[in-house]
Amino acid sequence: ETGVTQTPRHLVMGMTNKKSLKCEQHLGHNAMYWYKQSAKKPLELMFVYSLEERVENNSVPSRFSPECPNSSHLFLHLHTLQPEDSALYLCASSLHGGDAEAFFGQGTRLTVV
Amino acid sequence: GENVEQHPSTLSVQEGDSAVIKCTYSDSASNYFPWYKQELGKRPQLIIDIRSNVGEKKDQRIAVTLNKTAKHFSLHITETQPEDSAVYFCAASIYGGSQGNLIFGKGTKLSVKP
Numbered sequence: 001e002t003g004v005t006q007t008p009r010h011l012v013m014g015m016t017n018k019k020s021l022k023c024e025q026h027l028g029h030n031a032m033y034w035y036k037q038s039a040k041k042p043l044e045l046m047f048v049y050s051l052e053e054r055v056e057n058n059s060v061p062s063r064f065s066p067e068c069p070n071s072s073h074l075f076l077h078l079h080t081l082q083p084e085d086s087a088l089y090l091c092a093s094s095l096h097g098g099d100a101e102a103f104f105g106q107g108t109r110l111t112v113v
Numbered sequence: 114g115e116n117v118e119q120h121p122s123t124l125s126v127q128e129g130d131s132a133v134i135k136c137t138y139s140d141s142a143s144n145y146f147p148w149y150k151q152e153l154g155k156r157p158q159l160i161i162d163i164r165s166n167v168g169e170k171k172d173q174r175i176a177v178t179l180n181k182t183a184k185h186f187s188l189h190i191t192e193t194q195p196e197d198s199a200v201y202f203c204a205a206s207i208y209g210g211s212q213g214n215l216i217f218g219k220g221t222k223l224s225v226k227p
Contacts, residue, residue: 002156002158033215035217041219042200042202042217042219042220043157043202043204043217043219043220044217045214045215045216045217048214048215055214056214058114090156090157092215094215101147101159101162102147102149102159102215104156104157104158105156106156107156
C-alpha cells in the first residue's frame with residue numbers, strides 16, 4: 001500500500017448520471033493529482049492541486065470537475081460523461097508539487113454506458 | 114507546456130540482456146526526471162529519479178542518464194529478469210515553487226523472455 005486510497009475501485013455509470021470519485025491520503029503530502037489512463041494516452045495529467053489550489057487543468061472538458069477541500073482529500077465529480085471517458089482514473093500525491101516522488105492510488109476503473 | 118516523447122513503445126529482450134528506454138522532453142526548464150514501473154493490474158511506482166544537476170545515477174541493475182543539452186534521458190536495465198517485465202514510464206517536471214506538472218511519456222512495455 002502506498003498510503004493513497006481511491007474509492008470506488010470500479011464504477012459503471014450512464015451518460016446522464018452524476019457520480020464522484022474520491023481520493024484520500026494521510027502521508028502529509030500537499031500536492032495531489034488526477035491522471036487518466038487509457039490505451040490511447042497511458043498517463044494523461046488532468047488536474048494538479050498544490051496547497052489546495054488548482055495549478056493545472058490541461059484543458060479537461062467541463063464534465064470533469066475537481067474538488068480539493070483539504071490537503072488530504074481530492075474528488076473528481078463526473079456528469080454527462082461520454083463512452084470515450086471510460087478509463088482508469090488514477091489519483092496521486094507528492095510532498096510538494098513537481099519534484100518529489102508521486103505515490104499513486106489503485107485507481108478507479110470507470111465504464112460509461 | 115512540457116511534452117515528453119518515449120521510445121520504444123514495446124521492447125522484448127532475453128533474460129540476462131540489457132534494456133534501454135529513451136525519452137526526450139521539450140521544456141528546457143524541466144529539472145526533475147523520474148521513472149515509474151507499472152506491473153499488470155498495479156499502480157505505477159517510482160523506481161529511480163534524477164535531477165538536472167546530475168548526469169547519471171545508478172541503483173543496482175538500474176541506471177538513468179541525463180543529457181540536458183540534448184534534452185533527453187534514458188533508463189538502462191542490466192541483467193534483465195522476468196520480473197522486470199512491466200510498462201515503464203518516464204516523466205519530466207519542474208521543481209521549486211508551487212509548480213506541479215509531472216508529465217509522463219506514453220510508456221514502454223518491456224517483456225523479458227526466460
